[in-house]
Amino acid sequence: MISTQEALNAIFARLKPLPVETVSLRNAVGRVLAEPVTALRDQPPFASSAMDGYAVAAAAPGASFTVIGEAQAGARFDGPVGPGEAVRIFTGAPVPEGATRIVIQEDVTRDGDTIILDENLDAGPYVRPAGGDFRVGTTLDAPTKLTPAHIALLASMNVPQISVHRRAKVALISTGDELVMPGETPSKDQILSSNAHGLEAMLGGQADVRLLPIARDTLESLHAVLDLIEDADLVVTIGGASVGDHDLVAKVAQDAGLDRAFYKVAMRPGKPLMAGTLGTAVLVGLPGNPVSSMVCGRVFLRPALDVLHGLPARAARRRILPLAHDLAANGPREHYMRAKIIEIDGKDHISPFDRQDSSLQTVLASADALAIRPPRDPMRVQGEMIEWIDI
Ligand code: AMP
Numbered sequence: 001m002i003s004t005q006e007a008l009n010a011i012f013a014r015l016k017p018l019p020v021e022t023v024s025l026r027n028a029v030g031r032v033l034a035e036p037v038t039a040l041r042d043q044p045p046f047a048s049s050a051m052d053g054y055a056v057a058a059a060a061p062g063a064s065f066t067v068i069g070e071a072q073a074g075a076r077f078d079g080p081v082g083p084g085e086a087v088r089i090f091t092g093a094p095v096p097e098g099a100t101r102i103v104i105q106e107d108v109t110r111d112g113d114t115i116i117l118d119e120n121l122d123a124g125p126y127v128r129p130a131g132g133d134f135r136v137g138t139t140l141d142a143p144t145k146l147t148p149a150h151i152a153l154l155a156s157m158n159v160p161q162i163s164v165h166r167r168a169k170v171a172l173i174s175t176g177d178e179l180v181m182p183g184e185t186p187s188k189d190q191i192l193s194s195n196a197h198g199l200e201a202m203l204g205g206q207a208d209v210r211l212l213p214i215a216r217d218t219l220e221s222l223h224a225v226l227d228l229i230e231d232a233d234l235v236v237t238i239g240g241a242s243v244g245d246h247d248l249v250a251k252v253a254q255d256a257g258l259d260r261a262f263y264k265v266a267m268r269p270g271k272p273l274m275a276g277t278l279g280t281a282v283l284v285g286l287p288g289n290p291v292s293s294m295v296c297g298r299v300f301l302r303p304a305l306d307v308l309h310g311l312p313a314r315a316a317r318r319r320i321l322p323l324a325h326d327l328a329a330n331g332p333r334e335h336y337m338r339a340k341i342i343e344i345d346g347k348d349h350i351s352p353f354d355r356q357d358s359s360l361q362t363v364l365a366s367a368d369a370l371a372i373r374p375p376r377d378p379m380r381v382q383g384e385m386i387e388w389i390d391i
């Protein structure tokens, strides 16, 4: 059995970034920049006021000035400000020529066109220099996964359209004679198909996800559904991946031409995981147990999507927290334990749940982290640091 990291590397090796397309800013959040973007202007484009007040050449406590005009955001005061002169100014307005600072309005007493500065002046200068945020030639590098802050920055750069990798197309296939769709009425021996919905929710923000019809546990049904993958970049089967008589996914995928990279990974939950190349797609066969499929989705599918979208090939980011309670020694597989982050004496600790059976969705739904135990990790005591990833 290979390790989780080896399995992830094998998946990464079969993926490459998807082609590039142009999108408008409003469709760009969460996408990955495919080419660097360069600013073609300075921001701010002129020295601008950071406060409402008066622009002056020099300020001294008690000094008096004649107000000679006004500068607003979008409408500058044309002309210089000389000694003894002040321009009424508002936040965002261009600072007039000759002015070096803004005296905030709270520090001023005004009488007609005359202002007198208070004895205790705020330090100022409340002038935002031209190009103080970014300059012509400032770049936003690729690849960058665009956050709302990046979108706002690109808008300020006057870049309304950008090049990004296209969104991955993901086909999700549930398998099993026992499954019915939520909303249907299950018979006595049936259960609801939940995994594809969870995975769609996990991946749908990043990729275009299609839920294919549930495949039944026959060769014909599995072949028929596999025929529907069309131009998917990532095909995900759920269930039917262990060695039971009804676990036919490996056989059908093989018949359809799967070039298998691996089968079985030393992890818990998720051992019967399979992956390979199927035509132009990468196929990942997830175990059917609901928690296994969600954990494998987090550990393998989200990083896989990142690679398709142009980001570096990287496992989920691990962080560390102290354990909230003792943990028994781990077995031979890397264990991803559903856990809650709780506060003890004002500090975050990670608290793996006692119940870790891979069918327990309520436990997964209560978890905000997966604590990771390496294979054969010895017993750990409260307070020891342990790695975790978000879920
Ligand atoms: P399998 O890998 O097909 O043997 O499935 C393992 C367990 O997961 C069985 O109890 C299945 O009923 C369950 N299971 C498989 N697929 C799903 C699904 N899409 N939603 C919910 N449970 C599933």
Ligand code: MG
Residues within 6 Å of the ligand: 175, 176, 177, 239, 240, 246, 288
């Ligand atoms: Mg099954």
